[in-house]
Amino acid sequence: MIFPKLKKIGHLTRYFALIGIIAFLLFWVGISSKLSLIVIGPVIYLAYWIKSFISSSLFKIPASERINDFVFLLPLVIVYFAFVGFQLKQLWNEKGAVRFLSLIALSVFLVFVHFTAWKNLTAFYLLNP
Numbered sequence: 051m052i053f054p055k056l057k058k059i060g061h062l063t064r065y066f067a068l069i070g071i072i073a074f075l076l077f078w079v080g081i082s083s084k085l086s087l088i089v090i091g092p093v094i095y096l097a098y099w100i101k102s103f104i105s106s107s108l109f110k111i112p113a114s115e116r117i118n119d120f121v122f123l124l125p126l127v128i129v130y131f132a133f134v135g136f137q138l139k140q141l142w143n144e145k146g147a148v149r150f151l152s153l154i155a156l157s158v159f160l161v162f163v164h165f166t167a168w169k170n171l172t173a174f175y176l177l178n179p
Contacts, residue, residue: 062135062136062138062139062142063132063135063136063139064132064135065135066131066132066134066135066136066138067128067131067132067135069089069131070090070127070128070130070131070132071124071127071128073086073089073090073127073131074086074090074123074124074127076089077090077123078119084168084172087167087168087171087172088164088165088168089164090123090127090130091164091167091168091170091171092130092163092164092167093123093126093127093130094123094167094171095167096126096130097118097122097123097126098122100122100126101118101122134160137156138153138156141153141156
């Protein structure tokens, strides 16, 4: 047997959603801004895009940091991390070599996206203190 038998994962989605909430709190409180930018960087881009789309097409949204954080960013952080946890759970519960190839591909993609978002957001925050 090439690949050992591994146990199925049942509740990974809720643990990832909890990690997302903790990452959001670190970002919101400002305890570890570099770490939080690495963890929720892609979600910040997504929240900005959704707010811009709604604000330009449907109605004007007031410019408020609380609205940005709690109306757009927090729900998207929870959904994003729950989705990532769900995808990891689904791939982990597969059988055979496809499991490991898919997990490696998803992991490399997530590392690339998070690193790129962190690099761009760090450059933005350095330019706009």
